[in-house]
Amino acid sequence: MQDEIDFYSPRGHLAKRLSDVIGARWPAEVRAIGVHGSLAHGDDHDGSDVNLIVLTYRAGAGPRPALRKVDGILVDLRVTTAEEGLRQARELTPRWPLEAERFVTARPLHDPRGLLAEHRDAHLSRLAEARPPEFSGLARHDWEIAAAAHARAVRLAEYYDTDAALVLMAEARVHAALVAGLLSRTYFRNQADAVKRTGLAGADVQELGKILDAQAEDLTARGRPVDGTLAALFE
Numbered sequence: 001m002q003d004e005i006d007f008y009s010p011r012g013h014l015a016k017r018l019s020d021v022i023g024a025r026w027p028a029e030v031r032a033i034g035v036h037g038s039l040a041h042g043d044d045h046d047g048s049d050v051n052l053i054v055l056t057y058r059a060g061a062g063p064r065p066a067l068r069k070v071d072g073i074l075v076d077l078r079v080t081t082a083e084e085g086l087r088q089a090r091e092l093t094p095r096w097p098l099e100a101e102r103f104v105t106a107r108p109l110h111d112p113r114g115l116l117a118e119h120r121d122a123h124l125s126r127l128a129e130a131r132p133p134e135f136s137g138l139a140r141h142d143w144e145i146a147a148a149a150h151a152r153a154v155r156l157a158e159y160y161d162t163d164a165a166l167v168l169m170a171e172a173r174v175h176a177a178l179v180a181g182l183l184s185r186t187y188f189r190n191q192a193d194a195v196k197r198t199g200l201a202g203a204d205v206q207e208l209g210k211i212l213d214a215q216a217e218d219l220t221a222r223g224r225p226v227d228g229t230l231a232a233l234f235e
Contacts, residue, residue, distance in 0.1 A: 005035065005039060005040070005042070005107055005109075006039075006042065006044075009039075009044060010046075010071075010073060011038075011039050011044045011048055011049075011050050011073055012039060012044070014050055014070060014071060014073055014075070015035050015039060015050050015052060015109060016109065018050070018052060018070075018075065018077075019033045019052075019109035019110055022054060022062070022063055023110055025063075026056075026061065026062045026063065028057075029056050029057055029058065029061040029062045030054060030055070030056055030057075030062050030110070031055045031056060031057055031082050031113065031115060032053075032054075032055040032082065032108065032110060032111040032112075032113070032115040032116055033052065033053065033054050033055075033108070033109045033110040033111070034052075034053045034106045034107055034108045034109055034110075034111060034116045035050065035051055035052055035053070035106070035107050035109060036051050036053060036101060036102040036105050036106045036107070037049060037050075037051035037076075037101070037102075037105075037189065037190075038189075039051070039107075040105045040106060040107040041105060041189070048073075049073070049074045049075070049076055050070075050073055050074070050075045050076070051076045051078075051102070052075060052076065052077045052078065053078050053085075053102065053106060053116070054077065054078065054079045054080075055080065055081065055082040055085050055115055055116075056079060056080070056081050056082070057081065057082070058081060059081050059084070062079055063077065063079055064079065065077055065078055065079045078102075082115050085115075085119055086118070086119055086122055088103075089103045089119040089120070089122045089123040089126070090122050090123065090126045091126075092126065092127075092130060092134060092135075092138060093138065094138045094139075094141040094142045094178065094182070095178065096138065096181070096182060096187070097177070097178050097181030097182060097186060097187045097188050097194060098178070098187070098188060098190065098191065098194065099187075100123065100187035101187050101188070101189050103119055103120050103123040104120055104123065104124070104187065106119070106120065127185065132222065133222070133223060133224070135182045135183065135185065136182070136183065136219060136222040136223070136224040137224055138182050139178070139179045139182035139183050139215075139219060139224070140219050140224045140226055142175045142176075142178040142179045142182065143175070143176070143179050143212065143215055143216065143219060143226055144226065145171070145175045146171075146172045146173075146174075146175035146176040146178075146179065146212060147172075147212050147216075147226070149168045149169070149171040149172035149175065150168070150169070150172040150205070150208055150209060150212060152168050153165045153166075153168035153169045153172060153205060154205055154209075156168065157205065165205075169205065169208070172208060172212075173195045173200045173201070173203060173208065174191050174194060174195060176198070176200055176208065176211055176212060176215065177191075177194035177195045177197075177198040177200050178194065179215050179219075180198040180200075180215075181194060181198070183215075183218065183222075
């Protein structure tokens with residue numbers, strides 16, 4: 001990751017303008033403003049988004065969350081209180097491989113108290129104390145979604161409903177990639193990055209089925225079998 005955000009790029013310039021406007025309009029409400037995603041990584045390009053994080057003192061204060069284009073560039077504006085952001089940084093969910101990036105790589109535009117760094121450190125500390133069964137439990141959740149989507153895709157393909165089958169195959173690939181990310185504690189920049197880095201981007205129905213079978217065996221070996229008795233459902 002580069003040392004400085006490129007404010008001369010269209011996306012960097014827009015992020016700086018947005019930060020200045022938000023800071024000027026809500027000076028008593030905003031505690032920190034930062035970016036994550038390609039701009040924070042220093043490899044943004046035409047077509048990249050601006051992923052902006054705003055931390056406030058109070059819930060409902062500051063700008064409203066938004067997803068819309070500004071000057072032809074898509075802006076994803078997330079707004080939360082600093083306390084809620086810290087809670088989220090300490091939380092592990094089945095979507096952890098897609099959520100971790102915003103905590104680990106966030107770069108400050110305005111952060112006088114170092115809150116973004118505090119959230120990053122809290123997230124890394126939570127990872128360090130998490131035990132393998134916790135990650136495998138989360139992975140099983142994603143596996144169930146992936147397996148169900150794959151089974152429906154197979155059925156739809158048999159009925160020649162190709163378009164719907166392709167949609168479900170995409171869902172199955174993403175969740176199978178999340179399984180791989182959780183079991184290896186690897187986070188991804190987005191869904192496309194997840195399926196590409198796990199080798200699932202080009203997996204067809206049969207290949208994905210074999211991958212899911214292998215993941216099921218792995219989860220069973222880790223003490224998280226994907227199938228069980230009725231009593232096991234409530235354990």
